[in-house]
Amino acid sequence: MLAPRSYTREDVIELQVHGGPVCCRRVLRAAIEAGARPARPGEFTLRAFLNGRLDLSQAESVMQLVEARTAAAADSALAGLRGGVGQEVRQIREGVLDVLVEVEARIDFEEDLGPLDTDAVKRDVAALQRDIEAALRTARQGALLRNGLQARGRRAWEEGRRGVAIVGRPNVGKSSLLNAWTRTDRAIVTDIAGTTRDVLEADLVVGGVPLTLLDTAGIRDSTDEVEAIGVGRSQAAASNADIVLMVVDASAGWTEADQVIYSDLWGKGPGTRSCRVKGMSLLVANKADLAGNQEVPLPLPVKEAFRSVVRTCAVSRDGLGSLEEAILQLAGAPQLASGGVSWAVNERQAEALVRAHEALMGVSQSVQEGLPYDCWTIDLRAAAIALGEVSGDEVAEEVLDSVFSRFCLGK
Numbered sequence: 181m182l183a184p185r186s187y188t189r190e191d192v193i194e195l196q197v198h199g200g201p202v203c204c205r206r207v208l209r210a211a212i213e214a215g216a217r218p219a220r221p222g223e224f225t226l227r228a229f230l231n232g233r234l235d236l237s238q239a240e241s242v243m244q245l246v247e248a249r250t251a252a253a254a255d256s257a258l259a260g261l262r263g264g265v266g267q268e269v270r271q272i273r274e275g276v277l278d279v280l281v282e283v284e285a286r287i288d289f290e291e292d293l294g295p296l297d298t299d300a301v302k303r304d305v306a307a308l309q310r311d312i313e314a315a316l317r318t319a320r321q322g323a324l325l326r327n328g329l330q331a332r333g334r335r336a337w338e339e340g341r342r343g344v345a346i347v348g349r350p351n352v353g354k355s356s357l358l359n360a361w362t363r364t365d366r367a368i369v370t371d372i373a374g375t376t377r378d379v380l381e382a383d384l385v386v387g388g389v390p391l392t393l394l395d396t397a398g399i400r401d402s403t404d405e406v407e408a409i410g411v412g413r414s415q416a417a418a419s420n421a422d423i424v425l426m427v428v429d430a431s432a433g434w435t436e437a438d439q440v441i442y443s444d445l446w447g448k449g450p451g452t453r454s455c456r457v458k459g460m461s462l463l464v465a466n467k468a469d470l471a472g473n474q475e476v477p478l479p480l481p482v483k484e485a486f487r488s489v490v491r492t493c494a495v496s497r498d499g500l501g502s503l504e505e506a507i508l509q510l511a512g513a514p515q516l517a518s519g520g521v522s523w524a525v526n527e528r529q530a531e532a533l534v535r536a537h538e539a540l541m542g543v544s545q546s547v548q549e550g551l552p553y554d555c556w557t558i559d560l561r562a563a564a565i566a567l568g569e570v571s572g573d574e575v576a577e578e579v580l581d582s583v584f585s586r587f588c589l590g591k
């Protein structure tokens with residue numbers, strides 16, 4: 181493929197080799213003897229970046245696309261690859277440079293140009309800050325799509341990693357919910373209280389966010405030793421989870437046993453010292469089919485502890501959609517519920533955007549306090565540099581190294 185019509189914009193030769201390791205190795209050896217060397221991680225994409233095929237944010241999208249575990253994560257990466265992040269940030273950077281030019285001109289030619297419109301500068305800087313904030317708001321969605329609500333892995337909850345924990349007294353339908361939700365029969369469902377003795381994990385994708393559901397043993401005082409271990413584990417799972425779903429039986433209302441579990445896990449309510457649950461909490465009123473249209477009457481502190489109450493029926497799967505929406509809402513990415521994924525900034529980009537935002541705060545402060553123009557331009561330049569790091573227009577060697585070393589070989 182002749183330059184510039186290749187991925188790297190360089191001349192590229194592609195050898196198609198028979199399958200089979202022996203043939204491959206011999207051809208590879210011949211190539212190396214003829215002067216070739218193996219590519220470094222991400223080297224093809226680095227060259228594509230250096231030769232102007234991609235900007236830095238697009239190069240990072242390539243990596244996100246390779247690593248995507250869900251269709252939504254791949255769609256978001258593709259939106260970034262099409263230039264979403266880079267374009268948006270470049271526009272903000274141009275806005276900053278416009279203001280910088282205006283101010284710098286006044287340093288040298290104030291007499292000829294007339295006074296600076298300070299109000300206009302304030303307005304422009306505030307608008308640029310709002311644009312940066314909007315871009316930063318995508319960071320949460322991006323992190324969710326990339327990492328999900330739980331780092332994957334067996335027994336992750338034991339290692340203190342996180343997920344969505346389902347707690348509640350025995351027999352309210354926790355295992356049935358997990359089964360209905362994941363459409364499996366992983367959890368044993370019976371109507372003998374205390375059947376689920378351990379913590380069960382199931383992987384699920386909600387609105388593109390991979391998450392791990394933990395079905396915990398019914399939490400209650402137990403004389404059965406095996407069951408008691410299960411109870412201890414569910415407390416651990418609940419305290420490490422990103423989101424805790426407390427399930428109650430809608431037809432039974434809020435019972436004494438529910439209150440015991442609530443007091444054990446939430447104590448005097450979220451945010452208090454006695455609260456074991458560090459994540460967010462959602463109340464699920466299951467068996468809604470047996471409760472008619474009745475709402476579950478809740479004590480006031482309980483009502484306040486749960487941001488929302490979702491009614492479900494594990495048997496008919498009714499209410500699972502609302503449950504997913506409520507979870508995405510709690511996770512901070514409600515837009516994912518509608519399947520609306522777009523580009524999202526990653527941690528590196530978010531860090532640069534935060535620096536740019538701080539620099540612009542400095543500008544508005546200098547304007548406010550009537551400091552000399554030199555002070556304004558220092559911060560405006562710092563903002564432009566930080567924004568330039570996102571697209572790679574302005575980027576240090578170390579940043580490139582750290583971005584591309586995370587690529588896999590051959591990309």
Ligand code: GDP
Binds near residue numbers: 348355375495
């Ligand atoms: P767990 O102990 O909380 O895990 O409860 P299970 O999932 O084992 O369910 C206990 C019993 O309640 C089983 O007989 C389920 O079939 C039944 N059950 C679970 N969810 C519902 C529901 O939404 N409606 C009705 N009518 N029964 C349910």
Ligand code: ZN
Binds near residue numbers: 368376
């Ligand atoms: Zn169960």
